[in-house]
Amino acid sequence: SQTIHQWPATLVQPVGSPLSLECTVEGTSNPNLYWYRQAAGRGLQLLFYSVGIGQISSEVPQNLSASRPQDRQFILSSKKLLLSDSGFYLCAWGRGRSYEQYFGPGTRLTVT
Amino acid sequence: EDKVVQSPLSLVVHEGDTVTLNCSYEVTNFRSLLWYKQEKKAPTFLFMLTSSGIEKKSGRLSSILDKKELFSILNITATQTGDSAIYLCAVIPDNAGNMLTFGGGTRLMVKP
Numbered sequence: 001s002q003t004i005h006q007w008p009a010t011l012v013q014p015v016g017s018p019l020s021l022e023c024t025v026e027g028t029s030n031p032n033l034y035w036y037r038q039a040a041g042r043g044l045q046l047l048f049y050s051v052g053i054g055q056i057s058s059e060v061p062q063n064l065s066a067s068r069p070q071d072r073q074f075i076l077s078s079k080k081l082l083l084s085d086s087g088f089y090l091c092a093w094g095r096g097r098s099y100e101q102y103f104g105p106g107t108r109l110t111v112t
Numbered sequence: 113e114d115k116v117v118q119s120p121l122s123l124v125v126h127e128g129d130t131v132t133l134n135c136s137y138e139v140t141n142f143r144s145l146l147w148y149k150q151e152k153k154a155p156t157f158l159f160m161l162t163s164s165g166i167e168k169k170s171g172r173l174s175s176i177l178d179k180k181e182l183f184s185i186l187n188i189t190a191t192q193t194g195d196s197a198i199y200l201c202a203v204i205p206d207n208a209g210n211m212l213t214f215g216g217g218t219r220l221m222v223k224p
Contacts (some may be wrong), residue, residue, distance in 0.1 A: 040214050042117070043215050043217045044214040046211060099146065101212060103154035103155050106154060
């Protein structure tokens with residue numbers, strides 16, 4: 001069966017510090033991978049998606065970036081965090097033409 | 113720009129009540145609509161709707177899509193405290209690969 005992991009679960013970082021959030025998927029190969037951000041109690045905003053190693057598409061301009069160094073690894077980064085980067089970050093994976101996406105447990109980021 | 117709007121924003125009911133959650137959308141070349149339930153962390157998949165007028169049902173939950181009027185509803189009958197969650201609606205436009213555009217969510221609280 002497939003599982004998706006994210007870490008860390010929670011993170012408190014000062015403004016201007018770097019960020020690295022990691023997501024890995026087990027039990028499947030060549031998944032589509034997604035990063036979402038969710039403001040408190042609200043819907044999800046798609047940040048990045050990837051259909052393969054090294055292939056990243058960005059949906060919104062921001063100071064965040066994403067990388068996919070391995071087939072089942074997706075990393076969300078920032079060189080300098082802003083207060084507005086606070087939120088709940090969710091990684092998701094999907095298969096090929098299937099529309100369902102399966103979400104990881106999320107990382108709650110607080111920028112102080 | 114694709115748009116998904118959910119209503120109400122939040123809802124408080126008592127156990128045993130029936131609730132109806134709404135999701136309206138404006139997308140170019142609609143393909144499918146999905147409903148997710150989000151409790152503490154990761155959203156979990158409920159339904160995918162592609163054809164108009166066909167009800168999807170799972171236990172006390174059911175959903176239907178109206179492609180002419182561009183909306184979907186999610187019904188929950190005989191609500192229980194465990195139904196308390198954020199309910200998310202997402203659409204997939206036909207030209208968007210597997211990218212989901214999410215609505216803002218409806219926060220449902222079921223009181224005993």
